[in-house]
Amino acid sequence: MEPALQNRKATNVFLVGPTGTGKTSTAKQVLEAHFDGRAACVNCWKYRTAHEVLSEILLTFRIPAYARESVGEQVRKLEKLAKSKSLVVYLDEVDRLVDRDLLYVLSRVGIGLVLSSTHYHTLSSLPSRITSSLGLSEIQFPKYTVEETIAIVRDRVEQSVRPGALRTSLLKLSAVLADGDARVALETIRRAALMAEHNNSKRIELSYFDNHSQAVFPRASFYVVGKPSPAWNDPLVARSLEKLLLDFASPESIKVARSIPEKDFSIREENRHALAADIGNTTVDINLEAQTIAHHCPIWAKSSLEQKFCPHVVKLFLSIGPERARTTLALLLSDLDSWKLSHNDRFALI
Numbered sequence: 131m132e133p134a135l136q137n138r139k140a141t142n143v144f145l146v147g148p149t150g151t152g153k154t155s156t157a158k159q160v161l162e163a164h165f166d167g168r169a170a171c172v173n174c175w176k177y178r179t180a181h182e183v184l185s186e187i188l189l190t191f192r193i194p195a196y197a198r199e200s201v202g203e204q205v206r207k208l209e210k211l212a213k214s215k216s217l218v219v220y221l222d223e224v225d226r227l228v229d230r231d232l233l234y235v236l237s238r239v240g241i242g243l244v245l246s247s248t249h250y251h252t253l254s255s256l257p258s259r260i261t262s263s264l265g266l267s268e269i270q271f272p273k274y275t276v277e278e279t280i281a282i283v284r285d286r287v288e289q290s291v292r293p294g295a296l297r298t299s300l301l302k303l304s305a306v307l308a309d310g311d312a313r314v315a316l317e318t319i320r321r322a323a324l325m326a327e328h329n330n331s332k333r334i335e336l337s338y339f340d341n342h343s344q345a346v347f348p349r350a351s352f353y354v355v356g357k358p359s360p361a362w363n364d365p366l367v368a369r370s371l372e373k374l375l376l377d378f379a380s381p382e383s384i385k386v387a388r389s390i391p392e393k394d395f396s397i398r399e400e401n402r403h404a405l406a407a408d409i410g411n412t413t414v415d416i417n418l419e420a421q422t423i424a425h426h427c428p429i430w431a432k433s434s435l436e437q438k439f440c441p442h443v444v445k446l447f448l449s450i451g452p453e454r455a456r457t458t459l460a461l462l463l464s465d466l467d468s469w470k471l472s473h474n475d476r477f478a479l480i
């Protein structure tokens with residue numbers, strides 16, 4: 131985009147990547163810092179037609195725009211301005227734009243374009259005469275890793291949450307569950323903080339996460355007892371649960387767990403604070419507040435020392451809703467050192 135700073139035409143840019151990876155904020159920051167007074171940002175989800183988009187652009191440059199004037203008249207006004215100084219227009223969520231020819235028109239009057247979309251196929255869906263005249267260079271915004279999400283969230287939390295009010299484990303949990311979308315992680319914490327405030331609590335507790343997780347993470351919402359979760363059929367959830375389980379158990383253990391007959395298994399307790407099951411002659415008790423898993427079996431006697439599961443414990447996670455399982459495993463994984471996996475003799479029934 132540098133040529134536009136010397137009043138030459140900028141190379142058109144296409145920013146693509148999943149939501150929450152910083153496309154919009156990056157574009158806005160660059161435009162504000164370097165193209166002040168020469169850039170317009172329009173969200174095509176909000177303004178979809180050529181007339182609406184052009185009105186927004188003209189108004190940004192303080193040129194009156196009228197509902198009844200034609201697109202041609204709007205373009206002429208813009209062209210006149212573009213002759214006096216090089217302009218850059220940022221069209222966010224460009225895949226929502228109805229009149230695609232507008233891109234061609236803007237480019238032809240010498241305006242530098244920054245387009246962004248979450249869809250990789252956006253460009254290929256444009257007529258080739260448009261794409262070839264735009265000559266867009268693509269910049270990809272990959273999904274954040276969990277570590278990157280944690281760093282982003284931590285940075286924001288330090289600025290906005292009282293020190294000590296949010297446990298590190300919950301901060302990590304928000305990052306693990308957000309699955310590369312920093313905005314989701316931040317929104318989760320924001321809502322949990324509001325709940326804490328509402329409850330006059332000095333700390334953000336896990337339960338404040340639960341209450342809102344359904345709204346924030348459609349894939350990580352808590353399982354409702356007695357209702358089979360529709361996400362059972364979601365291959366993404368199933369795969370992500372399998373992946374998380376492999377952090378705790380070998381593929382063999384998972385296979386053995388799957389072979390435990392349903393008649394030998396029953397859930398004894400399932401709520402926000404606890405998960406418990408009777409499996410054959412033994413029991414599994416998970417306490418989310420105390421951060422303990424109590425169980426008794428020969429494999430667990432060894433595996434629990436290495437923070438690994440035996441097939442019984444795996445069976446429990448395979449039997450609760452996949453979303454509850456995923457959330458609980460993510461919680462465990464984000465704060466494994468604080469968890470106590472105990473070989474509890476009280477339950478020594480076998």
Ligand SMILES: [Zn+2]
Nearest residue numbers: 427430440442
């Ligand atoms: Zn076991």
